[in-house]
Amino acid sequence: MIEGAKWKRWVFFYIPLAVFIFSLLFPFYWMIITTVRPDAELYRPWNAPNYTPFWTTRPTWEHVDYLLSETLFSTWMLNTMLIALASTAISLFCGLLAGYALSRLKFPFAGSLGTGIFVTYLVPQTLLFIPLADIIRNFHLGDTPWALILTYPTFLIPFCTWLMMGYFKAIPKELEECARIDGASRFKAMIYIIFPIAVPGILSAGIFAFTLSWNEFIYALVFLSSPEQKTVPVGVTSELIRGDVFFWGPLMAGALLGSIPVAMVYSFFVEHYVAGLTGSVKG
């Protein structure tokens, strides 16, 4: 509970919290207001007398229209969606099986394999993007969605495995043993008894993996080159800027619309997302 006098509550709680919320959310407000602001107002210097930063009297859809009709934005959205869903599915499949093996089966080198997977979790994409680009070229995957669908799982699988291991460890061994006494094979017991119990974990891992794939930038930037193959973050960065000219209206519209799928998934599954996030660092 909050203790003490009323002014103390304001100074130590309400005001700091309000400042945090304001500063964390203001850039998103700025994104929204820029999206609907007409160009005439947008390019008015900050020291002009009629500069009104926080509202606009003539909201417009012109930037959104431009983005959807004059650029490949909707293609990028589809690409990103496809790549994020496919790489999430692959990662969940691999992570689920690997997590089960590492947490519930006894076999030689289990410990070192677990450590190995954990270590790949900590390998940042920026360490490997140059040799990986070379490999992608040699495999003739360059400039196709497969370049990303197959490489995104490298940073998603370790996380999914790690999270699923935590879930599996919490399920009592007796459950499986009962099923096996009733005649189920080890494999069937895993599929029909253990996996259904782990559904909340699968959901957390899936949502977290989806947002991470949507967010990925450097692989998409390096492995894809033609405009119609790009993902939202790369398309917005490379196609809405011509030389030194930034089209701020469409750019902010793109940033806003490109964030909506992730924000939607997140808002529906906040608790699962937070469980995934905190599970990912608890170890």
Add this chain to the structure above:
Amino acid sequence: MAIAYASTPRRVGAPHRGPITSLLEDERWLAMALLLPTVVLLGLFIAYPFFEGVYLSITNTKVGVPGAFVGFANFDKIWNDGIFRVAVWNTVLYTFVTTVFKLALGLWLALLLNRHFKGKAFVRAFILLPFIIPTVLSTFAWKWMFDPTFSVINWVLFKLGVITGRINWLGDPELAMISVIIVNVWRGVPFYAISLLAGLQTISPELHEAAAIDGAPPWKRFWYVTWPLLLPVTMVVVLFSVIQTFADFQLVYVLTGGGPANATHLFATYAYQIGVGTGLLSEGAAISLAMFPVLFLVVIIQLLYIRRVETH
């Protein structure tokens, strides 16, 4: 596999199993089968590129030109490269300063959120937005806010009487570094706050009550009760974040592109400029690999720390 089993006629008491199913009854074979997809994918796209990277870094490969062995020439070259040295210094500074701020502010926010108040779930959900929204997209919003001619930040500072002229946030080398640090802290604080909040929630309130009854003032309760119990979570969060920050790319790429005059390059952005921008694959790979010793050290610390926590 499961289908093969289901289609075989079943005798009561002793289930008949196909050869694959019976093989998978052995824990070792099952484990191998289950781990196969993961090992193949990680081997192909993590282990193989790593060795390929090491190989590239000791040759003089360019895009489209197969290279010859040159030993440590690339590392020698980048070591004597003034921009590389700036990038190393920037990366260390960037990682250190942002980590300190993210930890301090994240902990503060976590402590605020750990109280009971109306709309707490709502606030917690909204606060994570900077971390959820694709970094590149939110960084563009910041770039727009930092725009020298149209900056809303300048307008606010001017109206408050803090400044008299315009501030060129991304055009001045030192200010550009500060701007990049601000955006990184902005993006990272929610992650710290939510992770630390999860850690705080595992601490029993009775411990605090006991300390309060014994007359410990709030800061003592924090220092002697909360902090020691929060330390394991904090360690893991900080180590994760250090790795991510040390290897960061997107923020600098969007905000400054390494400029002005190469003043804000990090390892990753400089590797990109050399390896992809100018096509000097070997040199780019060498710059990326130069991150490895530090990352390796952090990973070792993390592994040792986790092992220690597990054995206690």
